Amino acid sequence: xxxxxxxxxxxxxxxxxxxxxxxxxxxxxxxxxxxxxxxxxxxxxxxxxxxxxxxxxxxxxxxxxxxxxxxxxxxxxxxxxxxxxxxxxxxxxxxxxxxxxxxxxxxxxxxxxxxxxxxxxxxxxxxxxxxxxxxxxxxxxxxxxxxxxxxxxxxxxxxxxxxxxxxxxxxxxxxxxxxxxxxxxxxxxxxxxxxxxxxxxxxxxxxxxxxxxxxxxxxxxxxxxxxxxxxxxxxxxxxxxxxxxxxxxxxxxxxxxxxxxxxxxxxxxxxxxxxxxxxxxxxxxxxxxxxxxxxxxxxxxxxxxxxxxxxxxxxxxxxxxxxxxxxxxxxxxxxxx
Ligand code: PHE
Numbered sequence: 001x002x003x004x005x006x007x008x009x010x011x012x013x014x015x016x017x018x019x020x021x022x023x024x025x026x027x028x029x030x031x032x033x034x035x036x037x038x039x040x041x042x043x044x045x046x047x048x049x050x051x052x053x054x055x056x057x058x059x060x061x062x063x064x065x066x067x068x069x070x071x072x073x074x075x076x077x078x079x080x081x082x083x084x085x086x087x088x089x090x091x092x093x094x095x096x097x098x099x100x101x102x103x104x105x106x107x108x109x110x111x112x113x114x115x116x117x118x119x120x121x122x123x124x125x126x127x128x129x130x131x132x133x134x135x136x137x138x139x140x141x142x143x144x145x146x147x148x149x150x151x152x153x154x155x156x157x158x159x160x161x162x163x164x165x166x167x168x169x170x171x172x173x174x175x176x177x178x179x180x181x182x183x184x185x186x187x188x189x190x191x192x193x194x195x196x197x198x199x200x201x202x203x204x205x206x207x208x209x210x211x212x213x214x215x216x217x218x219x220x221x222x223x224x225x226x227x228x229x230x231x232x233x234x235x236x237x238x239x240x241x242x243x244x245x246x247x248x249x250x251x252x253x254x255x256x257x258x259x260x261x262x263x264x265x266x267x268x269x270x271x272x273x274x275x276x277x278x279x280x281x282x283x284x285x286x287x288x289x290x291x292x293x294x295x296x297x298x299x300x301x302x303x304x305x306x307x308x309x310x311x312x313x314x315x316x317x318x319x320x321x322x323x324x325x326x327x328x329x330x331x332x333x334x335x336x337x
Contacts (some may be wrong), residue, residue, distance in 0.1 A: 001057055005064050008038050012068045016075050025075055032068050039065050052099035103337040107206055107325060111188045112312040114208050117232045118186045125186040128171035135163045136170035140292040141249040154194040164192035176293035181300045182214035199321040206309035213302030219284055222303035226256055234261050250283025250304055280307035
């Protein structure tokens, strides 16, 4: 029997090695490894072997089956691999695949530039919630309960007392509630107003607020800071003017105009032939606002300002419809890389 085992081992090895395809290989499987194959046959013959020799013979047979099976498996793996379709050539004329490089939204670019300038003048950046309460958006800013500004602002109310902030000024309150003077911050963010949507106005837009509170802060410092900003942002040759205005949370209040940088003050469609563009509202922080945040108005003074971002972004990039800034059409956005 030992001879037979050796014979089968060699024959199987030779035939498996010689198999040139999967079909030929399968013939060796049937011949040696299958249930009625040569090896199974030898197992059947074990019965005829004397009980003393049987264990050793059984062991030799098992080893035979394992070694033939493993030769078979290896050969099958290599024939399987050879049968796989081969990538033999590459089409070098195919155009390359473009890498998509994102870009900052033009509003973000404008805000970044404004931040850069004010950070350079020692301001820190603060933010606050877009869902506000009536107290921070109006009351603490010295709007009395029946103040027409509450209507004027066309507020989106969520409940009686909760609303979408209509300006970034409530963050002034939040910063002062959490910090002792001196305070010198700018506050960029989204604000919401229930306005009819058109090419010129949208239900949400962005503002950058500024607040500086310390001992002895004056209106002339406000003017100096805003002029420094405007010259860096709009160009050193602009002219400016401050017009008296009104906000409940500042006294005195003003609006700042600069010469229209499209027509250099000659008058055009954008400045409505006036030669001037209004760029922001500002003023000295009202004493009542200080009282609401437990600052002593006898001790400290401060100024605040707030500017809308959409309009200056539109002027800067020649965008004539505010809605394009919110639709996020990549064909539009791609142009601001
Ligand atoms: N919050 C005002 C607005 O939305 C702008 C402003 C801010 C005015 C700070 C004065 C001081 O119109």
